[in-house]
Amino acid sequence: MLELYQFELSQYSEKVRLILDYKGLEYRKIEVTPGVGQVELLQKSGSRQVPVLKDGSTYIADSTEIAFYLDRKYPEKPILPEDPLARGQCLLIEEWADESIGLKERKAFIGALNQNQSLRTAFLPQQTPDVLKSLVGAIPGQLLDVLGTGVGFGREAVKEANKGLKQDLEALCLILEKQPYLTGNTPNLADLTVAGLSIFLKFPEGSYLDIPSSLKGKGIPGLADNSSFDTFFAWRDLLYTEYRKGSSTPTTGNSAPTTISIE
Template identity: 55%
Template sequence: MPTCKSLIHIIEVIMLELYQFELSHYCEKVRFILDYKELPYRKIEVTPGIGQLDVYRMSGQRQVPVLKDGATVIADSTAIAEYLDKTYPDKPIIPSDPKLRGLTLIMEQWADESIGINARQCLLSAIGRNADLRKSVLPSNTPDFLRNLVGTDFLAGLGIGLPDPTKSAQDTMKHDLASLCFILQEQPYLVTDQPTLADFSVAAMTMYVKFPEGPYLDLPAGLKGKGTPGIADVGMFEPFFTWRDRLYADYRKASSTMPSSSTSSSGPTSINID
């Protein structure tokens, strides 16, 4: 009969490992899927730069997310989603019906390549324009003098400012969110009457335009519920964010602990995500 200690060791050995950035919306897509399928996993926070060398040695590329399932290593959020649906078929996220399958995969690609990219540009622009948001992305142990400095226009005066607002990205995001509101007017999910990869992709990719308020992510407190002014606070898009909040409440598990780190986590949180 195995002891409690040996059982814990067995569980640790077989548990899925997600190499991630906590603030990555592509990693959030994978976390959504893992939670929906009720698969236990361990988060391994990758330090941008040096930590990505370990990711490269393991997966042959430096980007996250990377999922390790025993001896199997899978990179890229789409490849991970397809692997999880094939290997752990309970609660499928990709429909078997050809038409619905095609719609799901097309919508996931649209979310990754349109919403995800434009949402990141919107957030970077908002950080450059909003002092409170700039301070919110700093680690909690940042010295007060540095926090106050970041909250001023000193950096911009030195020519080190963040990108100017990207009107094209903001206009595209508004168009995408309006389209999603229309789709969701008369149906509970984007493709079928059950959540699919399309739903989890769209919910995760919109994280940067408005961070969820619940206990789902290990975020600085000042970031929760914040996002891009002119998008996150516009009533026209409230039906979408209400839908997304319900998706989080129904399927995303609360983050009870900070992610384990592959290297020191004392540096600033990075949002320069590949």
């Protein structure tokens, strides 16, 4: 069985999970422990970044390389169009989404966590004591902004990320008003990439991700709750309904993520 080394709350891991589900491939999720687990992953695969796919004795790192590998090895349900124009558009959108939505969304989501106490505490493990939850929630958003400035997640960086994401979502809505998928009448890698990377914009409803139920349907204020982007989120949610399997489905192997060990 295919094995996916991942973080559950990684947009790029979700991109690969959606591709695997779309193709109907069985796989097992292996949750990588940040830090030590990434060192172990480096020893196994040559990469410390998730996602990494293991197929037999072959390791493939990087979500785009995984997508290309899966289409070569398991071509029954292709995600790359044969038509040259559609293929070119698909590859352009996939690369753009990785570098635009993927990166800006991360900054915008961290900014939302900084400013939203309930969103911030909802990400703590369920077994976290109430006292600690209260302490985390009580940290002033202004302090978190200051701390984030030094690593590229300050208030201005977050503001620019939100501005760019609004333009991205407007463009996607305009495309989807005229056709069912981003490059035509059939979903492909462009659609699966954009949909998978968008989880932080607004978490999908349903049991697709192992997250607290209170977070489902929630996301970045000003984006997730903006009616101007209803077309995009309706399209994304329909794609999930049709192709994404629930996180507890047997096709993912063990329902509870596990840490990795050296073989």
